[in-house]
Every structure is written in structure tokens, then in C-alpha cells.
Amino acid sequence: MIRVLVVDDEALIRTGFQRILDAADDIEVVAAVPGREAVQTAQERRPDVVLLDIRMPDVDGLTVLADLRGLREPPVVAMLTTFDMDEYVATALRRGAAGFLLKDTDPEELPFLVRALADGGTVLSYKVTRAVVDGYLEAGCQGPDVRSLDALTDRERAVLVLVAEGLSNVDIAARMHLSTGTVKDHVSAILTKLEVGSRVQAALLAERAGLLRPPRDLEPG
Numbered sequence: 001m002i003r004v005l006v007v008d009d010e011a012l013i014r015t016g017f018q019r020i021l022d023a024a025d026d027i028e029v030v031a032a033v034p035g036r037e038a039v040q041t042a043q044e045r046r047p048d049v050v051l052l053d054i055r056m057p058d059v060d061g062l063t064v065l066a067d068l069r070g071l072r073e074p075p076v077v078a079m080l081t082t083f084d085m086d087e088y089v090a091t092a093l094r095r096g097a098a099g100f101l102l103k104d105t106d107p108e109e110l111p112f113l114v115r116a117l118a119d120g121g122t123v124l125s126y127k128v129t130r131a132v133v134d135g136y137l138e139a140g141c142q143g144p145d146v147r148s149l150d151a152l153t154d155r156e157r158a159v160l161v162l163v164a165e166g167l168s169n170v171d172i173a174a175r176m177h178l179s180t181g182t183v184k185d186h187v188s189a190i191l192t193k194l195e196v197g198s199r200v201q202a203a204l205l206a207e208r209a210g211l212l213r214p215p216r217d218l219e220p221g
Contacts, residue, residue: 099123
């Protein structure tokens with residue numbers, strides 16, 4: 001079972017996410033709490049994945065993110081957002097956010113996104129990636145130079161593209177006919193060579209370098 005903690009100060013959001021995720025056979029929402037209860041609840045319930053509102057009235061979501069990532073066994077944390085807060089994006093990335101979920105995500109997609117997060121994937125579709133990149137750059141955080149990609153082998157570059165597309169380690173292994181352990185080793189090497197702290201930051205670097213193709217309906221012509 002994938003254990004999930006939902007953190008949002010709006011009871012309606014918490015209840016909605018909990019009902020959707022609890023309907024999945026392999027996901028259990030261990031708690032749904034407001035921001036001020038997030039860290040203590042995470043310590044007590046030890047979730048695998050935390051869905052955390054990036055902006056809450058009673059506590060700073062970015063501070064909660066840093067506290068969660070600072071735990072002895074930190075959960076994977078994805079930020080819940082409406083993308084009207086570009087100034088927060090760079091800080092969330094630096095503090096270890098594993099992805100960004102739109103609050104109006106299609107309910108049918110939500111369990112798949114949580115599974116991807118639990119398996120080490122990202123939740124950045126092309127639309128989300130573009131919004132995150134825009135906010136990241138506007139915040140003045142250029143991050144590592146794209147020339148650092150030259151240090152990657154061809155196999156590592158191929159893995160990076162799939163990471164940037166949001167695939168989990170299991171999905172990448174299936175796509176490339178590799179073992180999951182080999183994919184994990186490649187991802188670790190990629191993060192080290194690119195000098196980034198998370199898969200999301202690696203994905204952003206790949207996007208900035210033009211390694212990703214937009215969906216067909218977004219391509220010119």
C-alpha cells in the first residue's frame with residue numbers, strides 16, 4: 001500500500017483528495033490535515049507521499065516542505081498548486097519538491113500520479129513543466145548550465161528524457177528493457193553529474209536544453 005498524507009487548509013480539498021485516493025486498491029490516505037499539523041502527523045503516520053498545498057493562510061507551505069524533507073526518513077513531497085504563485089516555484093525546487101500537482105487534476109489521473117511519485121517519478125506533464133520552468137527562470141534561479149549535459153553518456157541522456165517526461169523508475173526500466181536497479185543507478189549518476197538535488201531539477205534542465213518535444217497538438221504547423 002502507498003501511504004499518503006494530504007495537507008491543505010481547505011477541508012473541501014482534503015476531503016476530495018482523500019475520497020479519490022482511498023478508492024484505489026493500492027493507496028491509503030493515512031491522514032488529511034491542515035498545514036500546522038503536517039510535520040507532526042508525518043512523524044507519527046510515516047507516509048510515503050505527501051501532497052502539500054504550497055500556499056496556506058496559517059503556515060508557510062515552503063517551510064513545511066523543508067521540515068518534511070528534513071525528517072530522518074523524509075517522504076516524497078509534491079506541491080498542490082494553481083500556478084498563480086511563480087515566485088514560490090524556485091524555492092520549492094531548492095527545498096526538495098518532487099513535483100507539482102494542479103488542484104483541478106482529473107480525478108482519474110490522481111492515483112496514477114501518486115503511484116509515479118511513490119516509485120520515484122515526477123508529475124510534470126508538458127503543460128506543468130512549462131509553467132514551472134517559466135516560474136523558475138523568472139525567479140532568477142537559472143540553475144546548472146545546460147552544458148553540464150555534455151557529461152552524460154548516451155544512455156544517461158535517454159534516461160533523463162524519460163525522467164523529464166514524468167516516468168517512474170519501473171516505467172523507464174520497461175521502456176528501455178533494463179532492470180529497475182540499473183535505472184536507479186543511472187538516475188543517481190545523472191543527478192550527480194548535473195549537480196542537482198532532485199529529479200524535478202534534472203527534468204527542468206532537460207526542458208531548458210530542448211530535449212523534450214511538446215505534445216503534437218502544441219507543435220506549430
